[in-house]
Amino acid sequence: MDYKILWGDIHNHNTVGLFHYTKGTLERAIDMAQSHLDFFAFTGHAQWHDMPEMPDNRHEQWQEGFDRHAEVWPKTKQLIRDATDPGRFEAFLGYEWHSAGFGDHCVIYKEDGPLQFANHVREIQEHARRSGALLVPHHPGYMRGFRGANWDYLDESVSPIVEIISEHGGAERDRGPFAYTRHGLGPRVTINTIQHALGLGHHVGFTGSSDDHQAHPGAYNEGQVAVLVPEFTREAIWEALWSRRCYAATGDKIELEFHINGQPMGSVLPAAHEREIDVRVRGWDEIEKVEVIKNNRVIHRNFPADAEPEGGYPWSRRHRCRVEVGWGPWSAFGKPRIAEWDLTVSVDGARIHQAMPCFQSGPFHEEKRSRILESTATKCRFQAYTSLAECLNDCPQSAVVLDVEGPPSATVTLAFTKPMQRTETYTLEEASKSAITDLTTGFPSDSFLIHRLVPDELACASYAFADAPSSGRAEDFYYVRVKQENGQVAWSSPIWVANP
Numbered sequence: 001m002d003y004k005i006l007w008g009d010i011h012n013h014n015t016v017g018l019f020h021y022t023k024g025t026l027e028r029a030i031d032m033a034q035s036h037l038d039f040f041a042f043t044g045h046a047q048w049h050d051m052p053e054m055p056d057n058r059h060e061q062w063q064e065g066f067d068r069h070a071e072v073w074p075k076t077k078q079l080i081r082d083a084t085d086p087g088r089f090e091a092f093l094g095y096e097w098h099s100a101g102f103g104d105h106c107v108i109y110k111e112d113g114p115l116q117f118a119n120h121v122r123e124i125q126e127h128a129r130r131s132g133a134l135l136v137p138h139h140p141g142y143m144r145g146f147r148g149a150n151w152d153y154l155d156e157s158v159s160p161i162v163e164i165i166s167e168h169g170g171a172e173r174d175r176g177p178f179a180y181t182r183h184g185l186g187p188r189v190t191i192n193t194i195q196h197a198l199g200l201g202h203h204v205g206f207t208g209s210s211d212d213h214q215a216h217p218g219a220y221n222e223g224q225v226a227v228l229v230p231e232f233t234r235e236a237i238w239e240a241l242w243s244r245r246c247y248a249a250t251g252d253k254i255e256l257e258f259h260i261n262g263q264p265m266g267s268v269l270p271a272a273h274e275r276e277i278d279v280r281v282r283g284w285d286e287i288e289k290v291e292v293i294k295n296n297r298v299i300h301r302n303f304p305a306d307a308e309p310e311g312g313y314p315w316s317r318r319h320r321c322r323v324e325v326g327w328g329p330w331s332a333f334g335k336p337r338i339a340e341w342d343l344t345v346s347v348d349g350a351r352i353h354q355a356m357p358c359f360q361s362g363p364f365h366e367e368k369r370s371r372i373l374e375s376t377a378t379k380c381r382f383q384a385y386t387s388l389a390e391c392l393n394d395c396p397q398s399a400v401v402l403d404v405e406g407p408p409s410a411t412v413t414l415a416f417t418k419p420m421q422r423t424e425t426y427t428l429e430e431a432s433k434s435a436i437t438d439l440t441t442g443f444p445s446d447s448f449l450i451h452r453l454v455p456d457e458l459a460c461a462s463y464a465f466a467d468a469p470s471s472g473r474a475e476d477f478y479y480v481r482v483k484q485e486n487g488q489v490a491w492s493s494p495i496w497v498a499n500p
Contacts, residue, residue, distance in 0.1 A: 003228035003245075003264070006237060007253055008039035009217040010092065010225060011106045011138060011163065011209030016072055017044035017096075018065035023364045024215025026076060030083045030091065033217040035371040036357050037224075039237050040217045041092035042080060043106045044069050048098035049119045069095070073115050090234045096138070097124050103142075103149040105159075106209075108134040110238050121153050128158040134241060135159045136207060140197070141171040141180055141188035148192045154202055161241060162204045164194055164248045164491055166211040167222040172481075172491060173296075178250070195296045198477055198494065205244025205266050205493030206479070212361050219361035220251040221395060226490075228257075228264060244493045252401075252488040253356055255282040258480045260495045265479070271498040275467040277478065284320055284356055284401050285484040286458040294478050295470060304461045316455030318353065318405045321345075321412060321431065324451065326386035326397035329444035338363050338387045339446045341398075342418040346379035350406020350428065355380045358399040363390035370398055383418075386446065404428070404453075412450070419446060428453065469499040 014024040026042060033040040046069055051059050069076075076093070083091035094108040095115055102121035107113075113131050118124040128135040135158045140149030149162075164171050170178030174190045181187075190196060197204060210222035218224050226247050227240035240246055244266025247256055257280040258265045261272060279302075281290055292300040325341050352375070359370035363385055370384040384398040404412070408429035416422045420440050430436070437449040461482075470476050476499060480492040 001230055003230060004232070005226050005255055006038035006229055006232060007218070008037050008041075008225050008227070008237070009033065009209050009212075009223070010041040010094070010108055010136065010207065010241075011043050011096070011166065011211050012040065012217040013044060013211070013213045014042075014215035016042075016076055017046065017069045018062060022213045024366060026079055026215070028366055028369070029215040029217055030079060032215065032369060032371075033091070034083070034089050035369070036359070037089075037218045038232070039090040039092065041094040041106070041108045042076070042217075043094040043096045043108065044076070046070075046095035046097060046115050047117045048100075049117070050100045051098070052100065070115055077112060084234070086234070087232050090237055098147065100146050101150070102153055103140055104138040104147050106134075106136040106138055108136065110234070125155045125158050133158070134161070136161055136163055138163045138211065139166060139168040139171065139180070139185075140194065141169070141174070141192050142185050143189045144192060147185060148189060149197070151192070151197045151200055151202065154197065154204070156203055160203075160205060160244050161207045161246065161493070162194055162197070163209055163223075164206040165208040165223040165250055165489075167219075168211060170489075177487075177489070199296055203244075203268060203496060205246055206248045206491050207241070207246060208248030208250065208491075210361070214361045214364045216361040220358045220398070222251070222361065224249050224251070224253070226253070226256070247490060247492045249490040250488050251358060252284040252484060252486070254284065254482055254484070254488065254490040256280075256480065256482060256490050256492055258492040258495070260478060260497060263495065265493040265495055267495050269495065269497045271500045273469060273500055275478075275497055276464065277467055278464045279462070279480055281461040281482050283459045283482065283484050285322070285486040285488065286454045287461055288483045288485045290461045290463075291481045292478060293481060294467065295473070295476055299467065300465060302461050302463050304458050308458065313455050313457050315408055316457060318403060318456040319428065319432065319453040320459050321402040321404045321453055322399050322451040323402070323414065324397050324399035324449045325384055325446065327447040328386060328388035328396055329446075338365070338368070338385050338390075340368070340418045341384040341386065342381075342416070343384075343448075344379055344381040344415045345400065345402065346413045346415065347402075347404060347406060347410060348378075348413070349410035350404050350412075351377050352380060353403040353405060355403075356401045357382065358401065359384060360386070360391060360395065360398050362396075363387040372400065408432070414448065414450070416440075426450065469497075473499055475499055
């Protein structure tokens with residue numbers, strides 16, 4: 001079956017819930033999601049049944065947020081219903097259930113449902129079963145007893161997917177990238193990682209979500225989920241999540257296909273002596289490596305750059321052109337301001353096949369919203385807001401990446417109206433040989449950068465190989481991990497194959 005890829009975020013926040021440290025309205029969150037995603041689920045903070053007392057009575061502020069969430073629940077449901085535009089955007093209703101002892105979970109409804117409280121994970125699992133809701137474990141890698149996962153209580157019948165990446169960090173493994181550092185809840189624990197859960201025999205797929213707290217679903221560098229669907233419908237998105245036919249990515253919308261014996265990610269296959277493994281990747285930057293993991297060990301690595309001929313590829317049919325803005329004056333210069341960008345990137349003698357936004361969640365402003373304003377085959381206009389003083393993980397830049405096809409003589413023009421009036425034109429050949437950067441208005445000021453073009457051959461990978469059963473195991477599990485040179489990562493959901 002041919003599948004299309006849809007992108008979403010099924011775990012994010014705004015001031016509906018914990019208003020003492022979240023920002024933004026639900027209306028803003030919906031608008032941001034509609035600007036660059038295909039679907040989303042709003043999951044406001046709702047309950048913490050075993051919440052400890054906190055310094056300065058902070059636990060009371062949490063409870064105030066929960067109470068406020070319950071008060072506006074009818075309005076929340078109406079806004080989510082109104083946000084759906086069939087065939088273009090799907091909005092799902094949800095909430096987050098906290099638990100020190102059992103780990104945090106997001107409850108997501110296909111249509112409608114209550115704010116159901118529970119004092120034990122078995123109670124919330126039973127509610128999910130009765131209501132048909134998805135129950136998605138969140139940031140599982142924290143220590144048990146303080147909001148980390150306890151895989152002894154995982155119920156795959158209501159939790160077919162687990163969140164592998166969010167703004168908290170990466171839960172795949174304890175020695176992998178994206179350490180748990182941002183929220184101060186502690187480091188990752190080996191027995192709570194997703195690799196440990198897979199090793200225990202659990203059948204769970206992977207989802208990525210931002211857990212953004214600034215009303216910006218799908219914020220770059222925080223996590224997103226992709227679903228493989230035969231058509232753009234609510235039912236197809238929902239079925240793909242339940243079937244684990246989904247995968248996670250950190251920020252770049254990396255296209256990833258993974259099959260074993262012709263069956264897609266998420267599948268549980270009968271016994272087979274031969275496993276024909278097929279992997280196809282289309283990235284948005286140079287691919288560093290594509291790895292196939294079997295039973296938590298890498299069995300195959302593919303390095304697209306290794307196939308590059310001496311002297312480079314002949315002129316590629318298509319390139320990735322990443323136009324990035326931001327940086328900003330060092331804080332020591334005492335200029336903690338927000339830079340406003342309005343930039344049109346146009347091509348002459350070339351064609352833009354697609355434009356991908358890479359917008360950070362900060363700096364926050366209810367009315368200032370980074371977004372692509374216009375995108376055609378010859379130009380892309382976007383607005384963005386950057387600030388070195390208000391950024392996630394010391395990364396104040398935002399970008400748009402263009403999939404461009406054209407000859408070396410074709411030109412790309414940057415026409416700025418903010419933060420200055422300025423126009424710069426370069427040939428694609430110039431951009432293929434060197435990155436092009438400059439300050440906007442002299443030192444110290446913000447900067448812009450056209451990354452050195454990435455040819456299609458280095459942004460894509462496609463390969464197949466055969467594997468055999470492992471001895472002494474009832475089944476083997478496989479998944480794919482993709483890493484780009486810019487640090488962006490994608491993880492496929494696993495495929496399980498029984499052993500003869």
